Amino acid sequence: MEKFVELIEAADIENFKLFIKSEESLSKLVDAKNQSLLHASAICGVDAILEALLQHESHHLSIEKLEEWVNLQNTDGNTAFMFAAMGGYNHIMEILIKHGAEIHTLNSQGKNAVHLAAEKDFAHTIALLAERNAKLTKHSLTRDTPLHLAVDMNAYKAVSLLIAMKISKRKIDGKGRTALHIAAKNNNSRLVRLLMLKGYNRYAKDFEGKIPKDLATEQDTIILFGANGVLEMFGFRGMIDDGGKKNYLPFSILCFLLITVVIIDGVFMENYNSATTYILSTMMLIDVGLVIFLITSDPGYVAKGDPNKLIKLYGDSANEVCPECFIIRLERSRHCFFCGRCVTKYDHHCQWVNNCIGARNLGAFYSFLLLTLTSCILLLYQCINAFIVSNSENTIDNISHSAFILVASLLCILGLFAFFMVFRLFLLHTKNFFLGKTSSERFSRSGLRLSQITTPSLKNFFTMCCNL
Numbered sequence: 001m002e003k004f005v006e007l008i009e010a011a012d013i014e015n016f017k018l019f020i021k022s023e024e025s026l027s028k029l030v031d032a033k034n035q036s037l038l039h040a041s042a043i044c045g046v047d048a049i050l051e052a053l054l055q056h057e058s059h060h061l062s063i064e065k066l067e068e069w070v071n072l073q074n075t076d077g078n079t080a081f082m083f084a085a086m087g088g089y090n091h092i093m094e095i096l097i098k099h100g101a102e103i104h105t106l107n108s109q110g111k112n113a114v115h116l117a118a119e120k121d122f123a124h125t126i127a128l129l130a131e132r133n134a135k136l137t138k139h140s141l142t143r144d145t146p147l148h149l150a151v152d153m154n155a156y157k158a159v160s161l162l163i164a165m166k167i168s169k170r171k172i173d174g175k176g177r178t179a180l181h182i183a184a185k186n187n188n189s190r191l192v193r194l195l196m197l198k199g200y201n202r203y204a205k206d207f208e209g210k211i212p213k214d215l216a217t218e219q220d221t222i223i224l225f226g227a228n229g230v231l232e233m234f235g236f237r238g239m240i241d242d243g244g245k246k247n248y249l250p251f252s253i254l255c256f257l258l259i260t261v262v263i264i265d266g267v268f269m270e271n272y273n274s275a276t277t278y279i280l281s282t283m284m285l286i287d288v289g290l291v292i293f294l295i296t297s298d299p300g301y302v303a304k305g306d307p308n309k310l311i312k313l314y315g316d317s318a319n320e321v322c323p324e325c326f327i328i329r330l331e332r333s334r335h336c337f338f339c340g341r342c343v344t345k346y347d348h349h350c351q352w353v354n355n356c357i358g359a360r361n362l363g364a365f366y367s368f369l370l371l372t373l374t375s376c377i378l379l380l381y382q383c384i385n386a387f388i389v390s391n392s393e394n395t396i397d398n399i400s401h402s403a404f405i406l407v408a409s410l411l412c413i414l415g416l417f418a419f420f421m422v423f424r425l426f427l428l429h430t431k432n433f434f435l436g437k438t439s440s441e442r443f444s445r446s447g448l449r450l451s452q453i454t455t456p457s458l459k460n461f462f463t464m465c466c467n468l
Contacts, residue, residue, distance in 0.1 A: 001029045001037075008040045013048045020052065025060035027069045035074045042080035042096070045089040054099055067100030077107030085113035085129070088122035090315060103134050110141035118146035118162065121155030123321070124314030130165060131311060137167050143174035151182040151191055157321075159191060163198050164323035176207035184212035187221045196224065197337040250351040258288050261379070261414070264407060276382045283375045290368040291353055299358035300344035300467075302333055334440055345467070347438040363465040366433065369426045376419035383412040436460030 004026070007016040020026065030036050041050040057066055071079050081101040084092035093113075097103065106112055114134050117125035126146070130136060137145050147167065150158035159179075172178055180200040183191040192212070196202060202225055203211050213225035262284045305313070305326035313321050313328055320329040325342045329335075334346035336356045345359035357365045386408050432439060434456035 001031060004029070004037050005031075005040050008037065008044050008046060008049055011044065011046045011049070013046070013052070016049050017052050020056050023056075025057060026053070027057055027061060027065070030072075033075045034072070036069065036072055036080070038070065038072070038080040039074060039078075039083055042083040042089065042092050043087065045084070045087050045092055047089075047091050047095060050092055050095055054095070063100075070096060070099050071102050071105065073105070073107070075108075077105075077109070079105050081105070082107060082113050082116055085117045085122070085125050086120060088117065088120060088125050090125055090128050090311070093125070093128060097132070103129060103132050106138075110139070112138050114138065114146040115140055115144070115149055118150040118155060118158045119153050121150065121153065121158045123157040123161040123323070124311065126158055126161050127311045127314050127323075136162060136165060137171055139171075139173075143172070145171045145173070145179075147171065147179045148173050148177075148182055151179045151188070151195075152186065154186060154188055154191065156191065156194075159194065161323040163195070169198070169200050170204075172206070176205070178204050178212070180204070180212045181206055181210075181215055184221060184225070185215040187216055187218040189218075189221045189224060192216075192221055192224050250354075254352050255288070255291060257414070258284055258291065261411070262288075264411065276378060276385070280375060280378045280382060283371055283378065287368065287371050287375060290364055290371065293364055294350070294353040294357075294361055294368060295355055297355065297361045297364065299339075299356040300333075300346075300360045301339075301358075302327060302330055302342040302344060304341070332438070332441070345438055345464075346440050347432075348440060359467045362438075363467065366429055366465060369422055369429060373419065373422045373426050376415050376422060379411060379415040380419065383408050383415065431456075433461040433464040434458075436464060438464075 004016070004019065007019065026037055037053055038050070041053055054066075054070075057069065061069065071081075073079055078086075079101070081093060081096045081103065082105065084090075084096065093101070103113060112135060114126060114129050114136055115138070117129065126136075137147075139145055140149075144152075145167075147159065147162045148171075149155075150162060169178070173182075175181075177185075178200060180192065180195045180202060181204070183195055202213065205211055211225075213222060216222045216225065262281050302325065307326045310321075310323065310326055313326065321327070322329050322335050322342050324335055324337075324340065327342065329342065330344060332345045333342050335342045336346065336349050338349045339356050341356075343356045343358040345362065347357040347362060347365075349356050350365070353365075353368075355361075387405075428439065432442060435442070436457075
């Protein structure tokens with residue numbers, strides 16, 4: 001037994017074949033943990049030795065006996081197939097499946113191959129098991145599902161793939177905790193955000209009556225559980241626990257305000273500065289047109305791939321795979337859970353226009369900010385000018401002085417509010433453009449860091465604005 005194991009561990013294929021050639025069946029050779037040479041081959045991941053071993057045994061064992069040997073469990077209940085899953089050796093697993101390996105076997109801890117692959121963050125192995133209809137939500141003896149274990153091990157790739165497969169969000173472990181509880185306990189803000197975006201309930205209680213927030217101890221994680229308030233509802237901060245559902249309220253309010261300002265300004269202000277009124281109305285109408293464009297435009301969606309080629313994607317590339325879109329993540333792209341698509345040069349999902357801002361509409365979004373900011377300044381100028389003119393006149397044509405003051409005051413307040421809100425965004429995106437980076441690249445922990453783009457320049461600005 002020892003000499004064969006040494007050859008397997010050394011991956012000495014030629015000498016291994018030479019040694020077994022003169023041997024009878026090797027199926028009875030096991031160590032103190034009841035591990036066969038098949039276990040050792042799977043642990044080392046040497047497919048040539050595994051195939052040679054199986055070919056040798058096929059001449060000495062019946063089909064039934066060969067399958068029995070392939071599915072032999074050691075003292076911990078692990079088969080060769082399960083060891084291959086632990087090592088992420090898909091090629092070994094496929095060879096074993098051809099020779100009758102059972103993919104649903106449970107070890108002494110009640111774990112199947114999916115549990116073992118999830119713990120090691122082997123998304124490519126989980127993809128293979130999923131294609132073979134392995135049980136993705138099986139509970140172990142401690143009531144842990146593969147997702148619970150992946151979250152507990154901070155295995156981001158495995159978690160991303162498992163939740164992309166639309167497994168139940170209500171699965172709980174032996175303490176009544178969901179995957180979100182585990183992520184919060186580990187203070188993994190990246191996983192907390194991902195799970196909340198996919199709709200995991202932040203108010204779910206475990207058997208002790210604790211919600212996920214109660215288990216978090218670091219401020220970066222705790223802040224993610226803040227209740228959605230006015231700022232989130234109206235689009236000033238992103239809502240991350242709606243399961244990726246779009247929020248139509250900010251978009252509706254924006255369209256209403258733009259049109260309302262055009263109408264009210266035209267009715268009440270024309271007599272005081274008709275030229276300014278016409279210019280402002282024109283600018284606001286152009287703004288409406290830009291909003292319509294931003295709502296309906298393709299921000300740079302990446303075409304979705306073939307779901308049947310997910311295993312190949314994980315196997316062929318060392319780059320990040322998007323399991324939602326079945327593609328290799330392109331440089332400077334990111335998946336938007338609200339739109340359900342990967343977006344090239346992803347900046348952010350804007351609730352005000354109910355669409356992503358990316359490569360193909362970044363310039364239009366910047367133009368919208370610039371035009372809106374200019375409109376706010378013009379509106380404030382017009383209101384101040386109207387106050388001065390109205391106070392110097394005894395009468396106001398067809399409009400009572402009180403009503404006029406009320407309308408002008410409301411427009412002034414609205415203009416000031418919009419100015420400060422848009423001005424901050426305008427400065428942010430101006431800096432982004434000169435740096436040649438998106439908001440996601442600058443501020444997201446998981447966003448692509450482009451260290452080579454650090455010096456502000458006009459070239460960066462036009463490249464970002466015109467998608468060059």
